[in-house]
Amino acid sequence: xxxxxxITSPSCGGQPxxxxxxxxxxPWNDLRAVEAAMEASRNDLACVLMEPLLANSGCCEAQxxxxxxxxxxxxEKGVVSIFDEVITGFRLGLGGARDYFGVQPDLSVYAKAMxxxxxxxxxxxxxxxxxxxxxGSTIHAGTYNGSSxxxxxxxxxxxxxxxxxxxxxxxxxxxxxxxxxxAEAERRGIPLITCGSGSVFGVHMGLNAPPRxxxxxxxxxxxxxxxxxxxxxxxxxHLLPDGRWYVGAAHTExxxxxxxxxxxxxxxxxxx
Numbered sequence: 001x002x003x004x005x006x007i008t009s010p011s012c013g014g015q016p017x018x019x020x021x022x023x024x025x026x027p028w029n030d031l032r033a034v035e036a037a038m039e040a041s042r043n044d045l046a047c048v049l050m051e052p053l054l055a056n057s058g059c060c061e062a063q064x065x066x067x068x069x070x071x072x073x074x075x076e077k078g079v080v081s082i083f084d085e086v087i088t089g090f091r092l093g094l095g096g097a098r099d100y101f102g103v104q105p106d107l108s109v110y111a112k113a114m115x116x117x118x119x120x121x122x123x124x125x126x127x128x129x130x131x132x133x134x135x136g137s138t139i140h141a142g143t144y145n146g147s148s149x150x151x152x153x154x155x156x157x158x159x160x161x162x163x164x165x166x167x168x169x170x171x172x173x174x175x176x177x178x179x180x181x182x183a184e185a186e187r188r189g190i191p192l193i194t195c196g197s198g199s200v201f202g203v204h205m206g207l208n209a210p211p212r213x214x215x216x217x218x219x220x221x222x223x224x225x226x227x228x229x230x231x232x233x234x235x236x237x238h239l240l241p242d243g244r245w246y247v248g249a250a251h252t253e254x255x256x257x258x259x260x261x262x263x264x265x266x267x268x269x270x271x272x
Contacts, residue, residue, distance in 0.1 A: 028054050028213040029062065031069045038077045047080040048073075052097035055087040058217035059195050059202030059244060061210065067103040074106070080129070081105040090114045091199050091246070093167055094158070100197070118153035119144045166249055171198025173256050174247040180260045184267050191221075199247045224270055231266035 008020040026033045028050075038045055052067055054060040074081035082105060085096045089110035092100040098108055107125035114120055121142075132138045144150055160166065178194040178201055185192035185205075195210040196202050204211060205228065206221030220243070229239050237259055239245065 027215065028057070028060055029066050030213070031066055031073075034070055035073055038073060038079065043078075045077070045079050047082050049082040049084060051084045051088065052101060052103070053088050053092070053196060053200060054214065055196070055200050055202075055244065057214040058204065058211050058220075059197075059200060060213055060217070061195055062101070063212070067101055071103055071105050080107060083108040085109060086111040087113065088197075088200060090157070090161060091170075092197055094161060114157060115150055115154035116157040118150045119147070120150050120154050160249055167199075170247045170249060170251070173251055174198035174201055174245070176256060177245070177247070177259055177263075181263055184264050188267055188271050190224075190267065190271060201245050203243045203245060227270045228266055231269045232262050235262035235265055237262045 008023045008025050010017055010020065024037070026037055034048065048070060050070070051057075052062065054062075071081045073079075083097060085098075085108050088100075089096040089108065090113040096108060096110065098104050105125070107123060107129055110120075110122045110124070112118065112120055114122060133140050175198045181194055181203060182192060191206050191208050193204045193207045193210055194201050195204070202211075202217075203225070204217060204220045205224045207216070207219060211217045211219075225243055226241070229241055232239050
């Protein structure tokens with residue numbers, strides 16, 4: 001099997017390189033790279049697995065036609081398309097990213113977001129994808145399968161998220177925070193870009209345009225963001241250190257006001 005450039009390698013100790021012998025990584029938002037990989041691998045490619053919003057790597061948004069293009073290529077070549085919705089599932093909407101973006105892959109995988117942080121995972125997709133379980137070709141097992149506590153947490157979480165206006169509010173708050181961040185940064189002459197969705201977005205200092213892929217995110221001013229991160233913490237707002245922001249159903253106008261004030265005051269400190 002001849003693979004294109006982008007061979008996956010271990011990112012920390014304890015990961016044998018051989019574990020990645022049959023896995024390779026492609027640049028996000030590059031449909032031609034996906035097509036070339038499929039041609040190079042001929043009939044040996046099992047699946048294409050990707051986040052529909054690159055949440056783990058800067059919240060880079062898929063360019064117009066990219067998600068649909070990847071799924072269509074997979075169908076054409078007989079390759080399984082999989083959305084990793086561990087982050088986006090039940091954050092973007094009850095139907096996850098496949099509903100939010102209107103693209104239906106062969107499989108989607110979900111996890112703790114559907115149970116409010118409790119141990120939970122789920123797989124959904126086309127019926128024929130599950131034939132290997134029905135005919136016994138493979139098994140499905142898990143330590144927490146059927147756990148009443150976790151199922152109760154999932155049912156409660158989904159019940160809350162199903163309330164009228166829940167997602168509209170989450171997305172509105174997220175976009176309000178992004179708008180305030182960008183406006184305050186511009187006022188102080190700080191290069192700052194946000195990208196993603198309303199409830200899941202990334203903040204990149206030092207960039208003048210939204211990142212197209214992970215490589216673009218490496219150009220961010222990490223030292224400046226670290227200073228901003230600490231300033232926000234001192235004002236009662238704890239942020240993830242990688243620039244990823246989440247908005248939840250528990251957030252209200254009260255939290256929005258707190259965050260806006262913290263942003264304004266924190267950005268003052270990074271420029272002094």
